Amino acid sequence: xQQVKQSPQSLIVQKGGISIINCAYENTAFDYFPWxxxxxGKGPALLIAIRPDVSEKKEGRFTISFNKSAKQFSLHxxxxxxxxxxxxxxxxxxxLQGGGADGLxxxxxxxxxxxP
Amino acid sequence: xxxxxxxxxxxICKSGTSVKIECRSLDFQATTMFWYRQFPKQSLMLMxxxxxxxxxxxxxxxxxDKFLINHASLTLSTLTxxxxxxxxxxxYICSAAHGAGYEQYFGPGTRLTVT
Numbered sequence: 001x002q003q004v005k006q007s008p009q010s011l012i013v014q015k016g017g018i019s020i021i022n023c024a025y026e027n028t029a030f031d032y033f034p035w036x037x038x039x040x041g042k043g044p045a046l047l048i049a050i051r052p053d054v055s056e057k058k059e060g061r062f063t064i065s066f067n068k069s070a071k072q073f074s075l076h077x078x079x080x081x082x083x084x085x086x087x088x089x090x091x092x093x094x095x096l097q098g099g100g101a102d103g104l105x106x107x108x109x110x111x112x113x114x115x116p
Numbered sequence: 117x118x119x120x121x122x123x124x125x126x127x128i129c130k131s132g133t134s135v136k137i138e139c140r141s142l143d144f145q146a147t148t149m150f151w152y153r154q155f156p157k158q159s160l161m162l163m164x165x166x167x168x169x170x171x172x173x174x175x176x177x178x179x180x181d182k183f184l185i186n187h188a189s190l191t192l193s194t195l196t197x198x199x200x201x202x203x204x205x206x207x208y209i210c211s212a213a214h215g216a217g218y219e220q221y222f223g224p225g226t227r228l229t230v231t
Contacts, residue, residue, distance in 0.1 A: 032218040043122075043209050043222040044160065051218075089159060093218065101218045103150050103162035103175075104211075 003027050004092050006107025014115050019077040021110045023090035026071065030092040032101065035064065035075045038087045038109075047088075048075070080114045087111050119143050120212050122223035129200055129230055137195045137226045139210030145190035146212035150220060151183075154207040166193050200230040 005024045013019045025033075034049035050057045050064040050073065057064045063076040077084055091104040119142040129135050139149060148167050152160040164180075166172040166187035174180045182204075184196040193212075197204055207227050211220040 034219070036222075041225070041227070043120075043225045046219060046221065049219065093220075095218065100148050100167075100215070101213050101220065103165050104152075104160070104220060105162070106159045108159045 003105045004090060004107045006090050006110060008110060009108070010111040010113070012113045012115060013080045015080065015082060017080050017114075019080045019084065019112055019114070020074060021088055021090070021112070022072065022074045023107050024070075024072045025092050025105075027092070027094070027105075028071070029094045030105075031095055032093050033064070033066065033073050034091050034104070035062070036089045036091060036106075038089065044089060077112075080112075082114045082116050085112060085114045118219070118221040120146075120210065120221050120223040122210060122226050124226060125224060126227040127229070129228070131201055131230055132199055134196055134198045135200055135228060137197075137208055137210075137228075139193045139195070139212070139223050141191045141212040141214070141221075144212075144214045146193075146214055147190065148213045149187055149193040150211045150213075151185060151193075151195050152209045152211065154209060154225075156207075160209060197228065200228070202230045204228065205230045 035047045036044035038044040048059045048062045061078045066073045088110045090107040093102045093104045121140045123138045151163045154160045163178045164172045164174045166185050172185035187193040209225040211222045213220045
């Protein structure tokens, strides 16, 4: 059972455009939703994350939109640049009762290409 | 801040041998460390969770006797792949979290190739 569904699988955007990646989750216990960027042969790097108590979070060119009732969240990359070309993963986890975070459940990833 | 290192970055070993991978949090104390596996062009899959001084908790389908995890200190966790086989060839990535925080910081990964 895939608990976090990510789309599209691949995306091509022109330089300067907006890249949009969507994720949907099933487990209502999830309360932390990060996005990671991964370059080939490297570990994933945390881009931005959101908790369910807000509907939107913006950091620089990156924005997360969160819809709790629909159990969906999305990443928007404004003014996309060739250097943004990478694989992007959404993920979700839940806070443990005793404190600390649980392991992350990842989406399948989106291969983003920004054309110059 | 929040830097996590892994060693080695890549390793090639013969089938039947064991390989140890180290994960270190360089500038913070990691109360919890996680181990993930990533096959080519696929997503990351959680293998196990380890808390300092406690036994690791393994995800369903992950053999605890094959993937030995030790979290001996707040800055070091090790993953030992015992009796490695070609199907264990993968990209192994650790992450670390501190205190009650949600954020996980990932290491650069270790590419294991079993011949």
